[in-house]
Amino acid sequence: MRTAHSAETVRAAERALMAELPEGALMQRAAAGLAAACADLLGRVYGSRIVLLVGSGDNGGDALYAGARLARRGAGATAVLLAPERTHEGGLAALRGAGGQVTTPADAGPALARADLVLDGIVGIGGKGGLRPEAAELAAAVRESDAVVVAVDLPSGIEADTGEVLGEAVRADATVTFGTYKPGLLIDPARSYAGAVRLVDIGLDLPAVPELEALQYADVAALLPEPGAESDKYRRGVVGIAAGSATYPGAAVLAVAGALRGGAGAVRYSGPAGDEVLARFPETLVHAGPPSAAGRVQAWVVGPGIGEDAARVADVLAQDVPVLVDADGLRLADPQVLRSRTAPTVLTPHAGEAAALLGVPREEVESARLASVRRLAAEFSATVLLKGSTTLVAPADGGPVRANPTGTSWLATAGSGDVLSGLSGALLAAGLSGVDAASVGAYLHGLAGRRAASGAPASAQDVAAAIPEVWRDVRGEAPA
């Protein structure tokens, strides 16, 4: 599991550790890790040309000390000082002592044009509110350079705690971050500015419960349901799908397609699109009556393409099993009923649906996705999966939010959400908790989207069809 802590939490841990260590020791640990990462990226340090972008805080200090280390190994180092009179003194002395040069942003052009590597130490966790004009210009100039760009702690200009990018920011090929991931390194759009992230341990003692986490392959593999020797289809979990309408039968077919690949023992379908479902998936148990009369299930999915059928939504929500509510279901569900449910509830809105649930403009959700998903989970006592280029999953109990690392813009295709609902619903039926079912579903769905697309457009059906392959990949199994 990748874990991220907020700037505030990191600062508290730093203070505690600094009190026990000699002055400057922590920054030396950071600089040593940073210099080692740069050396790896350069391949050959001796004779290379590096440029350090140095702001007025400790982030600039890290860059200067790392630059000094590289200069001692034979790199030509030039520091661009954004605030010459407020530059980290020890760092600057170290760089000068190692033979490094100093210049101003106005004169940085030639050095940037020749550089093999640029170290971005403009601002780290002390930054707020988007880059100031001079720093923003420098960030823009870096974009023109062919050098490898390495961000110190985080790309300057991104919001460490939220993943927002307010205006110009440094686009890094790699980020060397200290102590722990910062939430912005895992959430888009900031995540896409960070490049490959390397974590350097500087000995911080951080709270065991992070603010944000991201599943890795091994975590997902451990959570995937596996049929035991004596499993029958009922013990593996039966998932019910209440989706589709005369107008939108396709949503039912796609939700069933996702559910069948999600490890459930059987899929029951309840609704008016039974013929369409059976034509594609004859293994489905189809029932035309209300969901409550369809037979036993371990979890329900309700909502995709259901149109205006509020009665079907209410019927599902009245059942004492885990329920995943998506699409039209989010609009039709009675908020009071949602809140008063005792079995787990999972809501899977996109930003527009989330905004409607919260009663705020869509832009407000888009600009504060982490806060919005937390608020929704608290207000509805539900696990909430907020779709987006980084899908976020907030548990009902206020625990760490999960950021999905596998998202891809290829998934922005009609019906793709229906597949995700079915898949996550099947995982719920197989016994995963709400947050595990939603985050494992999003993880597999993202991988399947990448696999199905691999550089060309893919349909929602292709995404569903790719799920078994990525499931095998995650479990480390070669295809049969």
Ligand SMILES: NC(=O)C1=CN([C@@H]2O[C@H](COP(=O)(O)OP(=O)(O)OC[C@H]3O[C@@H](n4cnc5c(N)ncnc54)[C@H](O)[C@@H]3O)[C@@H](O)[C@H]2O)[C@@H](O)CC1
């Ligand atoms: N505190 C510690 O013990 C350690 C801190 N470390 C480094 O120190 C960083 C934090 O240092 P600081 O607290 O000094 O803060 P930063 O260096 O991140 O930023 C603060 C400085 O940036 C300027 N600044 C703030 N917002 C800006 C903006 N929007 N545009 C341009 N400039 C802006 C401020 O004037 C301030 O001087 C971490 O990110 C990390 O790189 C590491 O050395 C590890 C140890």
Ligand SMILES: [K+]
């Ligand atoms: K930085």
